[in-house]
Amino acid sequence: MMNSIPIDLFLDIISRLPAKSVAKCFFVSKQWASMLCRPDFTELFLTRSSACQRLLFAIREVENNEWHFFSSPQPQNPYETSSLVVAADSHIKFPEGMCPEFCDYASGLIYSTGQYECKVEDNVNVICNPSTGQYASLPELGTYRSSKYYLGFDPIDKIFKVLYIGVRIMTLGNGAMRWRKIQCSLTHHNLFSEGICINGVLYYISGQIGVTSYVIVCFDVRSExxxxxxxxxxxxxxxxxxxxxxxxxxxxxRDGGHSRHLELCLSVLEDVEKREWSKHVYTLRDDKFDTDRNGFLRVRVAGVTATGDIVLSSMVYVKTSKRPFYVFYFNPEEKTLDSVEIQGFGDMSNINGDSEVTAFVDHVDDPKVSIMLQHRLKLTCNNYEPTRTQA
Incomplete structure (x- = not known):
């Protein structure tokens, strides 16, 4: 069949499929796998996907120990959009007693760590593809159990790495996955800061041993x-x-006893070499900001779109509540704030009680990521089975 279809036409057709379907195509034959690993196909797929970047919502249902992932097209002009309907992508159910928490997001993957309630010494680390429901546990780190880990992505070699604060690192999908020692000139301790990977550099905030000040750690994922x-x-x-x-x-x-206002402070690193920063402070007001029973706002920053809009999201979804769930778009240049209602969470009938929501912006599926996870990490779906392999 392939002899009768031009390769360019074949790649164009496959590039229009979701990443989950592309990953399945990889296993049709060696010929298909070879063509789908071509750089020109990856570029074509990502170019097409970037035009329809998505909002990703991860709902952590504590009572049933499940994660539910939803996504919706990211509005090109949120200031002309009043509502979006999300679609259910996947869900993962963990064993009873396990307490996974979202840690880091990088290039379409979510990294999580957690512990069993009855066995504090058993630390589990999970890599998850929210678009496909694929996941796997990583080898344990021996004596380093109660620790902070960070997920980084090298955009040149298309490689993911997990960093344990300053001393160990693991490359994903590269033969036998083991923790390796790395050299760090500054001894710093864990503050459980979140991390962010930008253009192959992983950033997180840490403390210095014997010093009360803070330091921003910049880790080049490729050169380490x-x-x-x-x-x-x-x-x-x-x-x-x-x-x-x-x-x-x-x-x-607080204004008259009601917390309906937010003060948003940004510190932007304008020049890494010169250590030059710019600071900006904005006051945001919207009656749609979600509050708890004590009047405190339950809103947090999700990220920034490629066009420069700062996205904020409600933190909690309550199925039994009649209050809509919103995301907010703030344009710092125009100083405009608009809200977009998110619909569709309630379609999942097995989501009950109060559920924690984490939102991610500009989510794009990379077919090579799905293929790597499925082929090299041998991920499975829906029911998590922890790996007890020692590092």
Whole structure:
């Protein structure tokens, strides 16, 4: 059949499929696998996918120990969009007693770590593809159990790596996966800061041993070299702001006893070499901001779109509540704020109680990621089975 179809036409047809379907095509034959691994196909697929980047929502249902993943097309002009309907992508159910938490997101993958309630010493690390429901546990790190791990992506060699704060690293899908020692000139300790990978550089905030100040750790995923930048303080949210590292501080402003205002502070690293920063402070007001029973806002920053809009999302989804779930788009140049209602979470009848929601922007599936996970990591779907392999 392949002899009767031009290769360019074949690749064009396959590039229009979802990443999950492309990953399945990889196993049709060696000929198909060879063509789908061509750089020109990857470029074609990502170019087409980038035009329809998606909002990804990860719902952590604590009571049933499940994750549910939803996504929707990311609006090209959110200020002309009043609502979006999400579609269910996949879900994962973990064993009873396991407590996984979202840690890092990089190039379409989610990294999570957690522990069993009855066995604190059993630390489990999970890599998950939210678009396909594929996941796998990683080898344990021996004595380093209660630790912080970060997921980084090398866009040149298309390789994912997991970094244990400053001392160990693991390359995913590269033969036998084992933790390796790496050299770091500065001894720093764990602050459980989140990480952000921007153009192959992994950033996170840490503390220095014997010093009360903070430091921004810059780890080049490809070369595995460290750099350090002094930080003025600790920021809970790190984002990619138009290709630049940015720290975000979100605080609540009370007005007449009601917390309906947010103060958004951005610290943007404009020049890495010169250590030059720019700072911006904005006040956001919207009656649609979600609040708890005490009047405190339940909103957090999800990220920044490629066009520069800062996206905020409600933090909790309550199926029994009649209150809509919103995401908010803030344009710092125009100083405009608009809300978009997200519909479709309620279609999952097995989501009950209060569920934690984490949103991700500009989500794009990379077929090579799906293929690598399915072929090399031998991921499975829906029911998690932990790996007990020692590092």
């Amino acid at each position: 070299k460290f750099d350090f930048i002094d930080a003025e303080g600790y920021y809970s949210k790190l984002i990619n702001f138009k290709g630049k590292f940015c720290m975000v501080d979100l605080s609540y402003i």
